[in-house]
Amino acid sequence: MKKQELIHLHGLLAEVSGQYDTWSDGDLDLEEYESLGIRPTSIHKSKTDHKAAVFALAGGITSDMDDEAETETVAPTAD
Template sequence: MKKQELIHLHGLLAQVRDHCQERTDSPIDHTAYDELGVRPTSIHKSKTEHKKAVFALAKGITGEIDVVDEQPVSAAAD
């Protein structure tokens, strides 16, 4: 994957994270991502740094999805 494509993916995941945070009551733990200090707008950062940020974001988002999926679903139809 080219650096430009990775930065684009990074931006998309950042938007997904923001959307998830707006829709959930509990905050999503993104300390690993925040500690990296790499944002989608940090175009001067290396491809490797953006790759680490993408993986950290994805891990935080999927971790929250796993928590949401574990909640019981009502058997009644809407």
């Protein structure tokens, strides 16, 4: 993946995390991502830095979804 594509993905994930944080009442844990200090607008940072930020951001979102999925039951039949 090119750096420009990675930065674009980083921006999209940042938007998703913001929206998901709103839906989940603000309990999204992005401590690892925040500690990196890399934002989608940090275009001067390296491709490796953005890759680490993307993985940290995606990990924070999905771990919260995993926690939420354990408490919700899903009907075994489709609509």
